[in-house]
Amino acid sequence: MQGIVDFIVSLNIPLVDEGIARLISHVIFASIIAVAAPASLVILTWLERKIIARIQNRIGPNRAGPFGLLQGFADMVKMFTKEDITPAAADRVPYNIAPGLSVISSIMAFAVIPFAPGFIGAELNVGVLYIIAIGGLGVLAILMGGWASNNKYALLGAFRVVAMLVTYEIPMIIALVIVTMVTGSMSLQDIVAAQSGLNWYAFSMPLVFLIFFIAGVAETGRSPFDLIEAESEIIAGFHTEYSGIKFGMFMIGEYVHMFALAFFTAVLFLGGWQIPFVTSEGYLPVWLEAILGFIALNVKMGLFVFIMMWFRGTLPRFRIDHLLDFCWKFLVPVSIVLMIAVAIVVKLFNPVGLATPGLLLVIGEFFALLIVNVGVGGAALFFVSRAARQGRNKTLRSVTAVDAPAPASK
Amino acid sequence: MTIDLYWWLFVSALLFSLGVYGAISRRNAIGILMSVELILNAVNINFVAFWRYTAPGDVAGQMFALTVIAIAAAEAAVGMAIVIAVYRRTRTVAVEELDILKN
Amino acid sequence: MPDLSTVVLADLVPLELIVFIFFTLCTLLGGAGVVFSRTLFHSALSLILSLFGVAGYYALLSAGFLAVVQLMVYVGAIAILILFAIMFSRSNNQPEKGQANHQWWISLPVTAVLFLILMFVIGSVEWPVSDVAPPDDMVEQLGMAFLGSYLIPFQVIGVLLSVALIGGVILARDRVDTEEM
Numbered sequence: 001m002q003g004i005v006d007f008i009v010s011l012n013i014p015l016v017d018e019g020i021a022r023l024i025s026h027v028i029f030a031s032i033i034a035v036a037a038p039a040s041l042v043i044l045t046w047l048e049r050k051i052i053a054r055i056q057n058r059i060g061p062n063r064a065g066p067f068g069l070l071q072g073f074a075d076m077v078k079m080f081t082k083e084d085i086t087p088a089a090a091d092r093v094p095y096n097i098a099p100g101l102s103v104i105s106s107i108m109a110f111a112v113i114p115f116a117p118g119f120i121g122a123e124l125n126v127g128v129l130y131i132i133a134i135g136g137l138g139v140l141a142i143l144m145g146g147w148a149s150n151n152k153y154a155l156l157g158a159f160r161v162v163a164m165l166v167t168y169e170i171p172m173i174i175a176l177v178i179v180t181m182v183t184g185s186m187s188l189q190d191i192v193a194a195q196s197g198l199n200w201y202a203f204s205m206p207l208v209f210l211i212f213f214i215a216g217v218a219e220t221g222r223s224p225f226d227l228i229e230a231e232s233e234i235i236a237g238f239h240t241e242y243s244g245i246k247f248g249m250f251m252i253g254e255y256v257h258m259f260a261l262a263f264f265t266a267v268l269f270l271g272g273w274q275i276p277f278v279t280s281e282g283y284l285p286v287w288l289e290a291i292l293g294f295i296a297l298n299v300k301m302g303l304f305v306f307i308m309m310w311f312r313g314t315l316p317r318f319r320i321d322h323l324l325d326f327c328w329k330f331l332v333p334v335s336i337v338l339m340i341a342v343a344i345v346v347k348l349f350n351p352v353g354l355a356t357p358g359l360l361l362v363i364g365e366f367f368a369l370l371i372v373n374v375g376v377g378g379a380a381l382f383f384v385s386r387a388a389r390q391g392r393n394k395t396l397r398s399v400t401a402v403d404a405p406a407p408a409s410k
Numbered sequence: 411m412t413i414d415l416y417w418w419l420f421v422s423a424l425l426f427s428l429g430v431y432g433a434i435s436r437r438n439a440i441g442i443l444m445s446v447e448l449i450l451n452a453v454n455i456n457f458v459a460f461w462r463y464t465a466p467g468d469v470a471g472q473m474f475a476l477t478v479i480a481i482a483a484a485e486a487a488v489g490m491a492i493v494i495a496v497y498r499r500t501r502t503v504a505v506e507e508l509d510i511l512k513n
Numbered sequence: 514m515p516d517l518s519t520v521v522l523a524d525l526v527p528l529e530l531i532v533f534i535f536f537t538l539c540t541l542l543g544g545a546g547v548v549f550s551r552t553l554f555h556s557a558l559s560l561i562l563s564l565f566g567v568a569g570y571y572a573l574l575s576a577g578f579l580a581v582v583q584l585m586v587y588v589g590a591i592a593i594l595i596l597f598a599i600m601f602s603r604s605n606n607q608p609e610k611g612q613a614n615h616q617w618w619i620s621l622p623v624t625a626v627l628f629l630i631l632m633f634v635i636g637s638v639e640w641p642v643s644d645v646a647p648p649d650d651m652v653e654q655l656g657m658a659f660l661g662s663y664l665i666p667f668q669v670i671g672v673l674l675s676v677a678l679i680g681g682v683i684l685a686r687d688r689v690d691t692e693e694m
């Protein structure tokens with residue numbers, strides 16, 4: 001990034017100094033992202049339909065172009081040419097702004113992702129908080145869309161979706177707080193730099209990784225949490241009254257959000273652009289490290305996108321009360337206990353006097369975090385299974401109406 | 411800093427006055443709560459502007475602003491809960507119709 | 514012929530002033546919208562615009578952490594809470610009588626006088642402006658202060674938020690089965 005700024009400054013255009021050169025480079029990168037993110041939608045829809053089709057033992061789209069590659073374009077053309085119906089009693093301004101806001105909030109999330117060493121949109125030192133704030137913005141778009149449609153069912157759908165989104169923000173935020181505690185900084189650059197070597201957080205904190213990923217998938221509204229697009233329930237949720245390109249923009253917003261979540265998980269837990277023992281060792285030229293890092297990040301992101309499509313093809317949809325119970329009664333207590341335990345571990349292994357801990361402390365911290373994660377996960381599963389067994393016993397006794405001779409659920 | 415401190419204080423005072431007017435003369439309980447949020451935001455702008463221009467090395471200004479944000483969140487939560495509870499009982503949110511204690 | 518090669522855009526155009534004017538428009542138009550809007554929903558949307566403007570103010574005043582916290586807490590939580598309350602109470606019967614109650618013609622001049630008094634007081638004081646730059650590690654200092662000299666306010670905020678959470682849940686609970694209290 002600095003190289004591009006220096007190049008623009010060296011062109012010696014009048015009125016342009018370092019600040020304006022930085023602004024120009026930011027505008028260029030923002031335009032690239034703002035175009036590439038929705039454009040990737042074209043490939044993503046084709047990929048999703050092919051993968052789900054293969055999981056369901058069929059072929060998927062293969063008519064529009066070779067292997068159905070132009071299916072995304074066909075979908076786009078269909079979306080653009082559909083009639084744009086606006087309900088007569090709808091509130092004009094929020095009705096029109098809501099789809100745009102949804103796309104805006106999804107694309108804004110790409111500003112803080114470190115794509116390669118030195119290539120980041122905005123070097124915020126509060127990058128993690130920025131992610132959370134952007135999530136809140138997307139929720140607002142859904143509420144506006146649901147209310148402004150002037151439709152009871154759209155409003156009810158919007159309520160359910162917002163309740164789920166707001167609930168699942170909590171474990172996501174706590175997981176982010178845990179990652180911040182272990183790194184010692186909220187900047188995404190520092191988080192990636194702290195995962196050098198094999199010190200990926202997915203290896204040392206698998207439970208936190210799982211909690212973040214599950215809460216993130218729920219935040220995007222993908223299956224199995226897809227109340228939003230549950231075609232068989234409540235007509236079409238909050239986007240009942242939207243048609244044509246506005247509906248398409250909601251779809252774009254959802255896919256780009258999925259994309260952004262895959263990038264975030266790769267950056268926060270899988271080491272971002274780090275390839276263990278290759279990057280940040282210093283024996284490769286800078287531009288080669290950048291290119292290799294970018295490719296590595298894309299591979300990791302692709303893995304998560306594939307996993308999300310896998311979820312959609314295999315898992316059945318959850319009911320709304322199951323969803324909320326799962327979050328409030330399992331994810332939130334587990335993540336709070338995990339936060340306390342990780343705080344204790346971090347404090348134990350980073351004594352105040354040392355500036356850079358030695359190798360023994362680093363390895364010790366890795367294994368201590370791993371033990372804490374597995375321990376808390378095991379304890380949580382034990383308690384949950386015991387509670388489930390007691391619930392089953394109670395139901396069995398009340399249903400059979402005689403004293404059950406032996407616990408049938410053992 | 412090309413902008414004087416007075417500009418910030420002017421905006422903050424204007425927002426504060428708007429909030430006070432809204433809190434006094436809105437008909438709806440939720441509208442009154444929204445005006446109170448405006449007042450709290452104006453106060454926050456004041457705190458942060460003073461922090462930046464008079465004592466930027468100290469944390470006190472931002473600390474106050476963070477505390478005010480937290481208190482505003484708690485107050486909004488309880489206020490909305492009260493509004494919803496009142497609506498369930500009396501089916502109205504207009505404050506001039508809630509006059510059981512009058513006379 | 515003046516030397517044009519050393520003139521930069523920041524000298525010709527006051528960039529900081531432009532950004533300040535933009536955020537001022539957001540905040541003040543949003544504030545006016547909250548107070549003077551016809552529908553409650555439009556008031557809520559204007560409040561959100563105003564909160565965005567205030568977040569921009571914080572960023573302009575080099576309080577970046579505060580700006581993001583403002584977005585997260587106010588826009589991401591309080592605004593959604595207000596929208597929920599509006600939708601639940603479904604106050605569709607308001608717009609006939611307007612949003613201002615019967616005493617608005619007194620309160621408008623009173624608040625105008627309040628504003629003028631505030632401006633007079635502000636303008637007549639020589640504020641001690643200092644030129645020190647804010648520290649780089651603001652977030653760390655805030656964290657240390659919360660656990661150091663400002664520990665008691667931190668704990669009190671925690672207790673306050675817990676009480677508000679529990680109280681909110683109890684107040685807004687469905688009471689169809691219990692008798693009148």
